[in-house]
Amino acid sequence: MRKFNQLTGIVTPLDRANIDTDMIIPKQFLKSIKRTGFGKNLFDELRYMDEGQADQSCEDRPLNKDFELNQARYAGSNILLSRKNFGCGSSREHAPWALDDYGFRCVIAPSFADIFFNNCFKNGLLPIVLSEEIVEQLFQGVFANEGYQLDIDLVSQTVKTPNGESYSFEVDEFRKHCLINGLDEIGVTLNDVDAITAYEEKRRQQTPWLFDAISTLGS
């Protein structure tokens, strides 16, 4: 996984609560069997005026000029700012894949849906929870100032504004460790292969009906 330490970048505001993963990447684009290439369809229904199709070039599609991703002032942005319950709905990991493929590295919101939040960390994407008051201040900052940038430091767990305000955020120690070092989580878990095997043997003794039913019938 790609490492995440520090990030400086332009902020795109998405002033809505309950952004769901159907909105982030609509279902017709989930048919890909790859992890990449979803960026052009990020927020497809908000971003384009027509109905997008899988396997379609987006170059000549009519743009919704009002949508933030289509506004020149947010070009090259890598930080997304939104309202509460971001990422609710479907568990599709295509949502963080699409955000990442587009170029976002960080999403800031007052709260996130659990599965989306979890999926971000598996893909080198940092979701940051800040209070509703701070998020409101950031929105005002972004709206008032073209080229508004934030400095994000995962090591010190801080978000710094152009005015020099600094806000700290929480992050799980293990997730931080994996992000900073770009670790493969499966590899880390397999360091505990003995503990897993021992547990499994005990479970097989105690609840034997949970084992082998499928393979014996399925063969």
Added chain:
Amino acid sequence: MAGKTLYDKLWDSHLVKEREDGSSIIYIDRQLLHEVTSPQAFEGLRVAGRKPWRLDANLATPDHNVQTTDRSGGVAAIVDKVSRIQVTTLDDNCDDFGVLEFKMGDPRQGIVHVVGPEQGATLPGMTVVCGDSHTSTHGAFGALAHGIGTSEVEHVLATQTLIQKKMKNMLVRVNGSVKQGITGKDIVLAIIGEMGTAGGTGYAIEFGGDAIKALSMEGRMTVCNMAIEAGARAGMIAVDQTTIDYVKGRPFAPKGELWDAAVANWSELNSDVDSVFDEIIEIDGAAIIPQVTWGTSPEMVLPVDGILPDPINEKDEVKKEGIERALSYMGLKAGMSIKDIHIDSVFIGSCTNSRIEDLRAAAEVVNGKTISDRISQALIVPGSGLIKLQAEKEGLDKIFTDAGFEWREPGCSMCLAMNADKLESGKHCAATSNRNFEGRQGFGGRTHLVSPAMAAAAALAGHFVDIREVELTKFAQA
């Protein structure tokens, strides 16, 4: 010391190791796989040269992309090329790695959350995961079940575990008994209306109370299915005789002495009387009346006799904009009544409401009648091939087709329209599914979530009606 909740017990019994950083390794008993969220996970295994840890823990079936029309041409007849590739990729991956799959054409194929319980692949006391947020369905069996992302699907395939942090405990207690005509769907929609779509974020919800205990397993699955719509990854219900009766005799359920040992073990799967919940929500079951969503989030729900909200009355700016946007997207006006919403399309199906009990409830409403002229499409999509066969044995298919419904093959279908079943732009659909997000059933489509009986009644009337005022016709069950 306080007792343990059901969730505490399930967590403790699956804890492999607590790590120094505060995270835990949790053992996974069952993983269900489908074609949309598994291809990148299998590819990840290949790239890393890893093998599945325990083949017999996995069960696969294609559901999201499969056609619900004629299947005689098999996978090759899926018109959409990318859909076809995804189904073929699941078949190939399961063959290559040795995972049991109910392929298209197998009568056991169906929606993964219908198939697991139907086959006894979901058992009480298990941890059950799947790359699909509606995995919470399986919690109805006193199991710890939740949706995961594709990276986690790969993690479970490779290690039979997940890295987790323990969630908080919430009890949603639905007291008393519900009125005639009120289903699990109405109960859970009323709960979401009360809690909001983020009310359960960070919690594992146990549903309890007399109204929940009185539900069949089908009704309980509907309730747990939509726990995620209240923000909770996992919903669950304690094991009782209803659970055990449902599981008994299913293909993958234990038999003989193992069955007796299992039943003895499962009797522990409830919250101790002195257990402590971080949050308790009390709902009066008798006060619940049939529910209909009007907006673009499941929390935008009203009783069928309700009036659409006026954004002027909302003080919270973000919520106010949410209501305005939803009314605009749905093409509805503040102050109009739910019963005046006209319906163009009806969808009875999905992992929420496509089980035999759901089809029977809809058939009772429809029997001997015909759908309204204004309905352009009315679909019945059974949750599995076996449910379809059972319904046909009972003559339900005939009741539906005589009334003007289309009788389809099993799959996710128009719940999320990844296959060819799409709601047309601007059309209003009475749907028994679980999400009314913008574009969910088709670009520009307008979804109203309801119970199967309410959807059937709306199909006949062409607008929403109170199911309690509709005459039901019983029919002889085969």
